[in-house]
Amino acid sequence: MSTTVDARGLSCPQPVLDTLTAIQTTRDNTITVLVDTEASKENVTRAVQGKGWRVSNLEENDGEYSLTLTKS
Amino acid sequence: MKNHFASKWGIIGVGAAIGVLAALLQKLGNPGNMGICVACFERDIAGAFGLHRAGVVQYLRPEIVGFVLGSCGAALAFRDFRPRTGSAPFVRFVLGIFAMIGALVFLGCPWRAMLRLAGGDMNAIFGLLGLIAGVYVGTLFLKNGYNLGPAKKTHPAAGLLISLIMLGFLALALIYPQIEGQPKNDILFYSLKGPGAMHAPFVISLAIGLGVGILAQRSRFCTMGAFRDLILFKQTHLFGGVVALIVAAFLANLAMGQFHAGFAGQPVAHTQGVWNFMGMVLAGLAFALAGGCPGRQLFLAGEGDGDAAVFVFGMIVGAGFAHNFGLASSPKGVGPHGIAAVIIGLIVCLGIGWFMRKQRA
Numbered sequence: 187m188s189t190t191v192d193a194r195g196l197s198c199p200q201p202v203l204d205t206l207t208a209i210q211t212t213r214d215n216t217i218t219v220l221v222d223t224e225a226s227k228e229n230v231t232r233a234v235q236g237k238g239w240r241v242s243n244l245e246e247n248d249g250e251y252s253l254t255l256t257k258s
Numbered sequence: 259m260k261n262h263f264a265s266k267w268g269i270i271g272v273g274a275a276i277g278v279l280a281a282l283l284q285k286l287g288n289p290g291n292m293g294i295c296v297a298c299f300e301r302d303i304a305g306a307f308g309l310h311r312a313g314v315v316q317y318l319r320p321e322i323v324g325f326v327l328g329s330c331g332a333a334l335a336f337r338d339f340r341p342r343t344g345s346a347p348f349v350r351f352v353l354g355i356f357a358m359i360g361a362l363v364f365l366g367c368p369w370r371a372m373l374r375l376a377g378g379d380m381n382a383i384f385g386l387l388g389l390i391a392g393v394y395v396g397t398l399f400l401k402n403g404y405n406l407g408p409a410k411k412t413h414p415a416a417g418l419l420i421s422l423i424m425l426g427f428l429a430l431a432l433i434y435p436q437i438e439g440q441p442k443n444d445i446l447f448y449s450l451k452g453p454g455a456m457h458a459p460f461v462i463s464l465a466i467g468l469g470v471g472i473l474a475q476r477s478r479f480c481t482m483g484a485f486r487d488l489i490l491f492k493q494t495h496l497f498g499g500v501v502a503l504i505v506a507a508f509l510a511n512l513a514m515g516q517f518h519a520g521f522a523g524q525p526v527a528h529t530q531g532v533w534n535f536m537g538m539v540l541a542g543l544a545f546a547l548a549g550g551c552p553g554r555q556l557f558l559a560g561e562g563d564g565d566a567a568v569f570v571f572g573m574i575v576g577a578g579f580a581h582n583f584g585l586a587s588s589p590k591g592v593g594p595h596g597i598a599a600v601i602i603g604l605i606v607c608l609g610i611g612w613f614m615r616k617q618r619a
Contacts, residue, residue, distance in 0.1 A: 233493065
């Protein structure tokens with residue numbers, strides 16, 4: 187099972203807030219986060235480190251990023 | 259490609275560089291403790307175009323032009339240019355208006371609050387505490403689902419529009435430079451005395467503006483975000499940048515003989531602590547609801563964010579209101595209607611935070 191957070195188009199700090207909420211509420215071991223700015227990608231990556239999660243996969247497609255987060 | 263500017267030492271280096279460059283701009287002619295002030299400089303630009311007619315604050319500040327163009331250039335060069343718009347633009351415009359009004363009751367944006375502190379102006383402490391209080395209230399709304407909704411991709415030309423406008427501003431400043439002793443050159447107004455008459459050489463201001471724009475775009479430097487992330491996520495990343503700014507500006511001021519500690523007689527500042535505090539509560543809340551400090555809004559606008567561009571022009575219009583209707587403070591104290599404007603602004607911003615919540619599933 188995987189949870190998806192679609193934070194595309196959302197302004198700061200919404201992508202991070204939504205991601206951290208998902209980390210707290212999900213029972214899944216994998217979360218996919220969709221963002222569309224470089225800054226959001228960096229912010230989400232920074233925020234999940236230290237919460238026991240890491241970015242295990244990163245895909246870029248037409249300026250949008252798909253981050254796969256897994257429990258480390 | 260790894261973005262080194264967005265690393266811990268990257269943001270600290272950028273904060274330190276901004277602090278030193280601001281002190282240098284002051285040394286080269288910008289007003290006291292105003293080496294860089296986004297709110298003050300946008301207010302001066304509003305004056306340059308006659309959107310308000312406060313004679314002492316009229317100058318087309320090239321730093322602002324440089325911030326946007328530097329950010330735009332960096333975003334294009336590093337494939338970071340993302341044309342987007344459509345996240346409640348009118349709300350952002352209103353937030354921009356009240357952000358400016360709050361900043362002008364205090365007499366400075368967060369950047370200047372830190373530079374004032376670094377120059378020894380102790381009144382800035384009330385402003386910074388107000389900023390933190392305003393940002394704190396903003397984080398409460400964020401935690402409770404405040405959200406202006408997503409922006410959408412738009413045409414590259416739409417994302418470039420604010421940069422083209424800034425190029426236009428630059429062209430006007432070059433075509434209509436100040437004629438010695440004249441308050442107006444055909445289109446642009448110029449201050450003959452007061453803060454608007456004090457400025458570093460045009461080319462140096464523009465060059466430093468471009469440099470800061472590039473650095474801040476790459477590093478995502480944000481003075482409001484520094485406090486927001488600390489309160490909301492206990493994250494110190496951006497905070498490291500603002501601490502570096504204050505420390506570097508303080509040391510540079512000491513080295514250049516620009517540090518003068520005290521409350522009274524500080525440049526472009528008043529001593530009404532309560533309203534220094536409350537002005538920045540309003541500004542901080544507006545910045546938090548809009549997602550960035552005024553500097554960050556310029557850099558976001560440069561990288562194609564049309565909603566940030568709307569916020570920027572909200573601030574410029576807000577400067578017009580502030581000086582036409584006696585809302586802005588002066589070294590004598592708050593303007594005749596400044597207190598009323600802060601109260602109305604707080605009611606409006608609290609309303610925006612409260613009513614624009616998305617119900618969480």
